[in-house]
Amino acid sequence: MNVALEILVYGAVQSGVYAMLALGFSLIFGVAGVVNLAHTAFYMAGAYLIYTCVSLLGMGLPAALVCSVIVVGLCGLAVQRFAIRPLIESEYSVMMITVAIAFLVQEAVTVIFGPADRNVKGFIDQKLEVFGVVDIDSQRMLTLGVATVLIVALWFFINKTKQGKAVLAVAQDREGALFVGIDPWKIYLRVMFISAVLAGIAGAFIAPTLGARPHMWEHPLVKCFAIVILGGLGSIEGTILAAIILGFCEVVVSFLISSYLGELVALIMILGVLMVKPAGLMGRGAVR
Amino acid sequence: MRRVPKEVLAFVIICGVMAPVPLVVESHYVINLIILCNIYAVFLASWDLLTGYTGQISFGHALFIGGGAYTAGLLNFYLKFPPLVTIPSGALIAAILGLALGIPSLRLRGPYLALATFSASAIPSVLVSTLWKYTGGEDGLYGIAPISFNVVNRYYLSLALMGVCCGIMSALARSSYGLVLQAIREDETAAMASGVDTRAYKLKTFVLSGFFAGLAGAFYCHNQMHVGTEELSLSLSILVVLMSVVGGIGTIIGPMFGGYLLILLNEGLRFIEDFRLVIYSGAVVIILLFLPRGLLPSVLELMRRTRGLVIKSPSPKVEAVRDSASGVDEPEAQRGLSCEPK
Numbered sequence: 001m002n003v004a005l006e007i008l009v010y011g012a013v014q015s016g017v018y019a020m021l022a023l024g025f026s027l028i029f030g031v032a033g034v035v036n037l038a039h040t041a042f043y044m045a046g047a048y049l050i051y052t053c054v055s056l057l058g059m060g061l062p063a064a065l066v067c068s069v070i071v072v073g074l075c076g077l078a079v080q081r082f083a084i085r086p087l088i089e090s091e092y093s094v095m096m097i098t099v100a101i102a103f104l105v106q107e108a109v110t111v112i113f114g115p116a117d118r119n120v121k122g123f124i125d126q127k128l129e130v131f132g133v134v135d136i137d138s139q140r141m142l143t144l145g146v147a148t149v150l151i152v153a154l155w156f157f158i159n160k161t162k163q164g165k166a167v168l169a170v171a172q173d174r175e176g177a178l179f180v181g182i183d184p185w186k187i188y189l190r191v192m193f194i195s196a197v198l199a200g201i202a203g204a205f206i207a208p209t210l211g212a213r214p215h216m217w218e219h220p221l222v223k224c225f226a227i228v229i230l231g232g233l234g235s236i237e238g239t240i241l242a243a244i245i246l247g248f249c250e251v252v253v254s255f256l257i258s259s260y261l262g263e264l265v266a267l268i269m270i271l272g273v274l275m276v277k278p279a280g281l282m283g284r285g286a287v288r
Numbered sequence: 289m290r291r292v293p294k295e296v297l298a299f300v301i302i303c304g305v306m307a308p309v310p311l312v313v314e315s316h317y318v319i320n321l322i323i324l325c326n327i328y329a330v331f332l333a334s335w336d337l338l339t340g341y342t343g344q345i346s347f348g349h350a351l352f353i354g355g356g357a358y359t360a361g362l363l364n365f366y367l368k369f370p371p372l373v374t375i376p377s378g379a380l381i382a383a384i385l386g387l388a389l390g391i392p393s394l395r396l397r398g399p400y401l402a403l404a405t406f407s408a409s410a411i412p413s414v415l416v417s418t419l420w421k422y423t424g425g426e427d428g429l430y431g432i433a434p435i436s437f438n439v440v441n442r443y444y445l446s447l448a449l450m451g452v453c454c455g456i457m458s459a460l461a462r463s464s465y466g467l468v469l470q471a472i473r474e475d476e477t478a479a480m481a482s483g484v485d486t487r488a489y490k491l492k493t494f495v496l497s498g499f500f501a502g503l504a505g506a507f508y509c510h511n512q513m514h515v516g517t518e519e520l521s522l523s524l525s526i527l528v529v530l531m532s533v534v535g536g537i538g539t540i541i542g543p544m545f546g547g548y549l550l551i552l553l554n555e556g557l558r559f560i561e562d563f564r565l566v567i568y569s570g571a572v573v574i575i576l577l578f579l580p581r582g583l584l585p586s587v588l589e590l591m592r593r594t595r596g597l598v599i600k601s602p603s604p605k606v607e608a609v610r611d612s613a614s615g616v617d618e619p620e621a622q623r624g625l626s627c628e629p630k
Contacts, residue, residue: 035399
C-alpha cells in the first residue's frame with residue numbers, strides 16, 4: 001500500500017516535470033515544424049542560471065527566478081531569430097544547427113562552471129508527508145504545483161485567448177494565417193519564447209533536487225522525444241497524457257525493478273510506438 | 289585503355305600524399321593524431337553514405353561505431369581472439385545492427401527517423417551501464433590487444449583502412465547505386481514511381497553504413513587498447529553529424545575533410561585549453577549559418593571561380609580533391625532527369 005502511494009506521488013511529480021519540458025518541444029514543432037534539439041539546453045540554462053543567481057550572486061529567490069526565466073526566454077528568442085529562422089525551410093539544417101547550439105551551451109557551461117555537479121539550495125527545505133505515509137521533500141511538491149499551474153495556464157492561453165488562437169491558426173495553415181493578417185514569424189518567436197521559458201522554469205525548479213551538470217540536457221531530450229512521439233508531435237493534450245504515462249511507467253519500473261531500467265522505459269517506448277503506431281496517440285501522421 | 293575512375297585515382301593520390309608522413313614527422317603524438325583522423329574519416333564517410341546520399345538522417349551513428357567497438361573489445365578481452373578476427377566480427381555485428389535499425393526505420397521519414405536513430409543509439413549505452421560487471425560500466429575495459437605495438441605500422445594500417453573503406457564508399461556513391469540513393473533523397477515517391485525498390489536500397493545502405501562504421505569502430509577500439517561508453521555516447525553521434533556538416537554532406541570526401549580539419553583544429557587550439565571546445569562548437573554554428581553547404585563545396589566553388597586568376601598550378605592534393613568533387617557533381621546534374629518532381 002505504501003509503495004503504491006509512493007509511486008502515485010513520485011510519478012505525479014515526474015510527470016509534471018516531463019509535461020513542462022515536452023510541451024514546449026511539442027509546441028514549437030507543431031506550430032513551426034521546428035525540431036528544436038536545443039530545447040533541453042534551455043532547461044540546463046535554467047538550472048545553471050538559478051545556481052548563479054542564488055548561490056553565486058546571493059539574490060533572493062523571487063528575483064533569481066524572474067532573472068533566470070527572462071534570460072532563458074531571451075536566449076530562446078535569439079536562437080529562433082538568428083539560428084533557426086534563416087534555415088527554417090530545411091528541417092535537417094534546423095536539427096543540425098540546434099544540436100550544434102546545444103553542444104555549444106554544454107561546452108560553455110563546462111568552461112564556466114566546470115564538469116562537476118553543482119548543487120543548488122532548495123527553495124523550501126522541510127520534508128513533507130503526503131497521505132500521512134509518503135515522505136517527500138517539499139521542493140518536489142512545489143515543482144509539481146508549478147508544473148500544474150503552468151500547464152493549465154498554457155492550455156488556457158492556447159485555447160481561450162485571441163493570441164493563442166493565432167498560434168493555432170499558424171499551426172494549421174501558415175499561408176492561411178498570413179492571409180488573415182497574422183505574421184507567422186512573430187508567432188514563431190512568441191511560441192519559442194514560451195517554449196524556452198517553460199524549459200527554463202523546469203530546469204530552475206529541478207536544479208535543487210537533481211543538481212546542475214553539463215550533460216544534464218541529454219537524457220531529458222530523449223524523454224521529450226519519447227513523450228512527443230507517444231503523444232503525437234504537435235498535440236498538447238496528447239503530450240500531457242504521454243508525459244503522465246511515461247512519468248508513471250518510469251517510476252513504477254524504478255521502484256519495482258531497478259533504476260537503471262527506468263532509463264530504458266523511454267527508449268523502448270519510442271521504438272515501440274514508432275514501429276506500431278508512428279502517429280502517436282493523438283498525433284498527425286508521421287508517415288507521409 | 290579503360291579510364292580509371294576519378295574516385296579511385298583521388299584516393300590513390302591522397303594515400304600517396306599521406307604515406308610518407310611517418311618518414312617526415314618524428315613525433316608519435318602527431319602520428320597518433322593522424323591515425324585518429326583516418327579512423328574518423330571512415331565514420332564520417334559511412335554516415336555520409338546513409339544521411340548525405342540517401343537522406344536517411346541518422347543521429348545515432350555511435351550505435352554502429354560502439355557496436356563494432358564493443359564486439360571487438362569483448363571478443364578480445366574475454367576470448368582473447370586476435371584483432372584479425374575481432375575487427376571483421378565487429379563490422380559484421382554493426383552491419384546486423386544496421387539491418388535491425390533499418391527495418392523499423394523504413395516507415396519513418398524526416399524528424400521521426402532522426403528521433404528513432406537518436407533513441408536507438410541510447411539503448412546500448414544504458415545496457416552497458418546496467419551490465420557493468422561484464423562491460424566495465426562507464427570506465428570500460430582496458431587492456432585490449434593492440435593491432436601493432438609499432439606506431440608506424442598502426443599508421444599504415446589506418447591509412448589502408450581509410451583508403452580502402454572510403455574509396456569503396458566513394459566509388460559506390462559515384463556508381464548507379466549512388467545515383468539511386470540520391471534519387472531517394474530528393475524524392476522517394478518519384479524514385480518508387482520509376483520502379484526503384486526504395487526499401488531494398490535503403491536497407492542495403494543501412495547495412496553498408498553500419499558495416500563500415502563498425503569496422504572503423506573495432507579498429508578504433510584496438511587502436512586505443514580500450515573500449516568505453518564514449519564510443520557509444522550521444523556526443524560521438526553529434527560530433528559525427530557536426531563534422532560532416534562542416535565538411536559538406538553528400539560528397540563523401542567533404543565530411544572526411546571536415547573530420548581532418550576539425551580534429552586537427554581541436555588539437556591546434558590546445559594552447560587555450562578550456563575554451564577550445566567552445567570556439568570549436570561556435571565555429572560549427574557559424575559555418576552552418578553562413579555556409580550551409582559545408583566548407584569543402586564552398587571552397588571548391590570559390591576555387592572554380594577564381595581558377596586561372598589566382599591558382600596557376602594546383603598541388604596534386606588539391607587537384608585530387610577537386611577531381612573527386614567534380615566527379616560528384618556530375619550525377620547531381622543528371623539527377624533532374626532521373627527524378628522529376630511528382
